[in-house]
Amino acid sequence: xxxxxxxxxxxxxxxxxxxxxxxxxxxxxxxxxxxxxxxxxxxxxxxxxxxxxxxxxxxxxxxxxxxxxxxxxxxxxxxxxxxxxxxxxxxxxxxxxxxxxxxxxxxxxxxxxxxxxxxxxxxxxxxxxxxxxxxxxxxxxxxxxxxxxxxxxxxxxxxxxxxxxxxxxxxxxxxxxxxxxxxxxxxxxxxxxxxxxxxxxxxxxxxxxxxxxxxxxxxxxxx
Numbered sequence: 001x002x003x004x005x006x007x008x009x010x011x012x013x014x015x016x017x018x019x020x021x022x023x024x025x026x027x028x029x030x031x032x033x034x035x036x037x038x039x040x041x042x043x044x045x046x047x048x049x050x051x052x053x054x055x056x057x058x059x060x061x062x063x064x065x066x067x068x069x070x071x072x073x074x075x076x077x078x079x080x081x082x083x084x085x086x087x088x089x090x091x092x093x094x095x096x097x098x099x100x101x102x103x104x105x106x107x108x109x110x111x112x113x114x115x116x117x118x119x120x121x122x123x124x125x126x127x128x129x130x131x132x133x134x135x136x137x138x139x140x141x142x143x144x145x146x147x148x149x150x151x152x153x154x155x156x157x158x159x160x161x162x163x164x165x166x167x168x169x170x171x172x173x174x175x176x177x178x179x180x181x182x183x184x185x186x187x188x189x190x191x192x193x194x195x196x197x198x199x200x201x202x203x204x205x206x207x208x209x210x211x212x213x214x215x216x217x218x219x220x221x222x223x
Contacts, residue, residue, distance in 0.1 A: 004033070004043040013039055070149075072102045077111050077118055084121075088128055095133040095152045105146040118146040126150065 003011035003019050006028060023030040023044050031050070034041035071094040073087050094101045103125060105118045122139040129150065137149035 001032075001039050002037070002041045004041065006044045006046075019044075069099045070102055071099050072104060075103065075105045075121065077105055077107060077121070079121075084125075088125060091125065091150065092129055092132050095129060095150060098152050100136065100152065101133065101150045103148045103150065107144045107146065112144050122146065122148040 001016055001019060002013050003022070005011050006026065011022075019030055019042060026044060028044045029047035030042050031045055031047055032040055032042045071090075073091055073094075075084070075087060079087075091101050091103065103122060105121060107118065111118075118141075119139045126133075126135050126148065131153075133150040133152050135148065136151040137147070139146055139148040141147075
């Protein structure tokens with residue numbers, strides 16, 4: 001077999017028994033990495049550490065995977081401005097979360113034959129949220145509905161990274177505030193202790209002075 005050392009160095013083509021002895025001496029595992037090669041390729045590695053690193057890599061890959069979903073928001077053709085703004089807020093929230101948004105205008109009765117304003121409403125919505133998403137599927141009528149699909153401008157992984165960054169900053173700020181409060185408390189305690197000690201020292205000096213004065217007066221009386 002062709003043997004590769006633990007640091008990627010080429011050992012050369014050697015007998016399997018020799019490779020096993022080298023692995024034993026180095027306290028490593030002999031792992032076949034290319035069994036179909038001629039000759040087969042094996043590598044000296046710490047298999048337990050290798051599996052652990054692979055597990056960590058797989059976990060990070062799943063964490064960073066863009067798992068965008070398709071959310072749906074439904075409008076009526078005759079919708080008041082307040083409801084429009086509320087639903088637009090939902091669209092912005094979904095786009096910020098990295099998800100696509102399927103916007104559906106539901107037509108009723110005669111609106112199906114004359115969907116006046118439906119396309120214009122969707123275009124207005126797309127213009128209002130263009131900072132967060134773009135039109136992936138232009139407005140089109142399908143049966144009794146007019147449908148448009150919006151896609152987020154940024155990937156979900158970027159949004160998650162930004163959220164993690166902001167979370168880390170918030171934790172750091174909280175820790176800084178706690179440290180500042182603790183330092184202020186310790187400083188106040190130290191100052192109070194110093195003032196108390198100074199008061200004790202002042203009383204001691206006053207008492208000593210009074211004793212000295214008293215002793216002087218007694219001496220004068222004896223004379």
